[in-house]
Amino acid sequence: MFLSFTLVAAMGFGGVLPWARRMIVERRRWLTESEFLDLLALCQFLPGPNVCNLSIAVGARFRGVKGSAAAFLGITFLPFVIVIILGALYESYGDRPGVTGALLGVSASAAGMILAMAARIAQPLLSRRPGEALPVMILVFAAVALLNLPLLWVIAGAIPLSIGISWWRRG
């Protein structure tokens, strides 16, 4: 389990999830497609890094605490070592114009990728219940992106409000 998740992490440039699905569902057949989607729903529902949560859930499903620990270390250990090496290189060469420029390019591009990710998450909800979802999305965006408010306040206000709206308009 440790090795499989290490492999997933090593291949996961710019997003580990597709590789995790391939390994868990197609290669190892640890889970069926629907079991995988079910666990993924749990991990997206809870706070925290999704793929790390997923490693915990898949590990727990098969070997309890030990499975979780093995899968979690698999998904984090190699990436940890790699970013430390990159961090050390950045300390020495980070101020060269070529390097800052390249990193600026990657972050400009990553901004677009994350925007598309937000659109993908929003799309099904907006087509089903736009009247409830859109105001909350705009409110949270305004609070975090425009007003730069502490996330704790935003979460403490927005989650009860949004769940309240969703409960009131249920069924």
Add this chain to the structure above:
Amino acid sequence: MKGSDQLVALALCFLTVSLLAFGGANAVIPEMHRQAVDVAHWMTDRQFVSLYALAQAAPGPNVMVVTLIGWHVAGLEGALVATAAMMLPSVTLTFLVFRLWTYFRHRRWLETIQNGLTPVTVGLVSSSAFLLAKTSDHGMLAFLLTASTAALTYWTRVNPLWVFGVAACLGGFGLL
């Protein structure tokens, strides 16, 4: 004891961020930026964005930006403390909820909660995109790069590594 103060600050910062990360690491980029740049003054705007890009370009989960922030602040100890603080609360919660999940998976109230959480996640993730774009898009070409990556990722299944490669080359040659 400046060093251990920094470690405590890193731990406190990421222990809370961990439990607020509805939608994963990409939902909390503005909060990490606020903490690291505005509150703790660990780094500048540009450094933050560079570390984020470095984590994106490396293989593995994108939460690894936390490791880099820790490394930047307090070396290897900082990296370990920040990473552990970011992971442990949420991962423990997942482990505990995992058992209950099978029972509650198809209850109506769970669906109600999920319907309530999703718009919050969308607001957070789009704020992250906005913050990165605001900090890195200084010219028309950078803005176009952001827009075209968004379109490519939304409508096609192109591997992000290629897009990042092109983006890094454009930036590396000083075109952005």
